[in-house]
Amino acid sequence: MDILKKNFFELFNINISIDINKSELDEKVKIFQTQFHPDKYANGSDLEKRLALQISSHVNDGYKVLGDIVLRIEYILKINNFTKDESKTINDINFLREQIEYNELVESLEENFDKDIIDEHLSKIRLLLKNTIDSIKLFFDSEDYENMWQNLSKLRFYTKNINELIKMRNK
Template sequence: MQNHFDLFHLPQRFDIDMTALDKAYHEVQNQVHPDKFAHASDAEKRVAMQWATRANEAYKTLKSPFGRAAYLCELNGVDLQIESNTAMPGAFLMQQMEWRESLEDAKAAKDIGVLERLEAELRGARKKEVEQIGKLLDANDFHAAAQGVRQLMFLEKFGDEIGRIFETMDI
């Protein structure tokens, strides 16, 4: 079975052309669109639906830096050990603790300014982490990249948390 990169005729690397990904995705979706199979047999409709579902999953994975990085690690035989390996560098853990404390304070005080500052810091940290992961992946250092992917997962979850707090505040 072909991998997500092959499905869209893209090179198997972290740094991909998003325009090419979008174009390839739409081409695949056009080929398997339900309207094209309106008069087909049930089996043909089912196969087309499976391809559409697979294309959706592949597109979602490759569109996301986190998903793409995790997928590249897995394709290259590196288990991310997301559940079993929670070891993180001390500096990263300290940053997480500081951010969490600031988040709790901002939430309690309903301080939008602090939340916006935290969100900006997180965006910067996420961008830096994604760039580092990309360099490691494109240099075929999948084990080191896996550590970065685990860290990025924490950053993504923290960003989701900030977003939920923004949603609960009357702005």
């Protein structure tokens, strides 16, 4: 079916961009599911059931990918045919230092839990995250996919750290 070949931005009729309007996406997904969820074809022929399952799954996949900043940027790179070996490391000495420091931080927090230190680092990393997204936007505007990819690794790292720290704090 044509629909399954469309990229997710085309599918939902949303402009390709780093930021996305979450409530607009929610609304679009709802519209599609009201029409194509398999329950709407519970009485249909086998073909209709199969197509509904495929379309509905595709829509949910699109929702998952476009709804998540990291997956969304990965996807934008993919539809622009930019691929790179995942195992390739990035040559950024500052980023390397950040990684080492973060690991040390986690180790020390595991020994001595300190909510204030966690909060302090959380706001620090959130700022880094925001800056990274801002530079990804700039690189995207100038179609510099190589640098988008470089910053994507940082984005993944910060997102993971924020989740870890929040988990640690709530424990």
